[in-house]
Amino acid sequence: MSDEWKASAAAGGDDKSWKLLEKTLLAGVQEQRRARRWGIFFKALTFIYLFGALALFIPKLDLQQSAGVGKEHTALIEVRGMIMADEEASADNVVSSLRAAFEDTKTKGIVLRINSPGGSPVQSGYIYDEIKRLRGEYPDTKVYAVISDLGASGAYYIASAADQIYADKASLVGSIGVTAATFGFVGVMEKVGVDRRVYTSGEHKAFLDPFQPQKAEETQFWQGVLETTHKQFIESVKKGRGERLKTAEHPELFSGLIWSGEQALELGLVDALGSSSFVAREVIKAKDLVDYTREETPFDRFAKKLGASVAERLAIVMGFQGASLR
Template identity: 40%
Template structure:
């Protein structure tokens, strides 16, 4: 019997399009559910007033800006998350939102909701500095800590005028870490060799293909200690504490919100509702103010970008590249 190959090819193409359509449909549902669900939860957290109603959301008139810093902090643009990954906070994106709110005459105060374990030291510093510039506009910055506001998350919080935390919030972790992985023994076992040609002695410092020298360890330790000193200095400045007082707390340990209050690392117990009301009061606004959520995302953008990447093969390359970086590349210095 003769096989109609052209007919089979057409059927396969049709099946492929059906599968792609199904994936896109399911992805859209999951993404919309995740994004809308998180926004509803955010409004519930931020919005229940003492009268039982919701704060209203607005982009005009006098209002309190609300900025979310969620997930790992890093340089560059924020990651939207959705069904393909976790939400992250990129300093470029966050700083841009802060700067826009600073020049908006209708935004009278800013509440920063932090739910982050930390991340890039440089990214945290950039956001910290942007909040200080916002305060120069004579607009208050109120911090609201979620489940976790630690290390780089606390670094950013230290820029606030007032910090709210829940009793069970995990915060603190005032420290710096620089992690390296060595693959020398693995390479020997699989018969691989690495040849490095460099212009100066320390150009390949931190290489995973050879043992670290004691001199290199001291160099990297010096960098970590220097950034840790910067961290302590910024916390002391933001909290109105002595360097020595902060140094005693800056051994990397976590504190609950209640413990942090006792150590003067936070100011008040309370959640988003209390933070918003306090921000309004500080800005001379009435209770239950209008809110403007600074993250204005299109919930379908990341979905369409991902669908496009699936079709073009870019996504597979990105996954492979990310895996390779995770395994082989030395990470940056992190405040977490």
């Protein structure tokens, strides 16, 4: 083999090595570029997801609210669904909304738009008392309860604290009573041969246990608790409505019955027929409605659900719940 051929082969080998190295480097650069592009894409996707989630957690500004800013308006507060501590119509939510509406110097009047079957007597009582207190602190700002589909029991308790109550002719109004429901599984357990073993440190500690037979004295005691709550409910309604109630002619007003809006008008349960917009336009004389209803963010709702114990949910299902204004 000649020296020239060896030199040429060596040069050719070096050239191939360089080309191979060049290809390898180019492939690495292309791979880095490709990885960078995918990285940017996934980062952008993550940011979009986070901003979207954040947008869900920020309460939305009601269009009605922006329409009334800077001028006199009617404050609107919704009382929707069950009146319970962990629900939308909790005392905390409604009271916060009331305070904000009363404190706004542009509020000419307040409409409580009610669509609720009632709920906790405690939560209803908190709201009732706060309406009374705020009315005393701001005597020039009137409160009007407007019942839409349903204003029953605890919801009517709240409405009775307002200056006036309005309803539609077909609204359902009233149900001034107290209920506490549970189940009895004693017979079923005997049939399937299951024994219930309860250990307590008090003679009547488990008197609401649905798996044990009822005792006459405990049933009488519990009935007394419900009647006491009912009396408190009646006294509050009488204090709020006064002589407008036709109790002399209609003693069944406090029996737990429910009436249409048209019937409720004759009984003195409501003052007139009309909607929220009617009250704002014709009674308060400020047609612009500004929504002051406090709405919980999805994060708040998730936190509450997460914090609710399994035992509490089981207690509700099995009937271990207190009195309800329903």
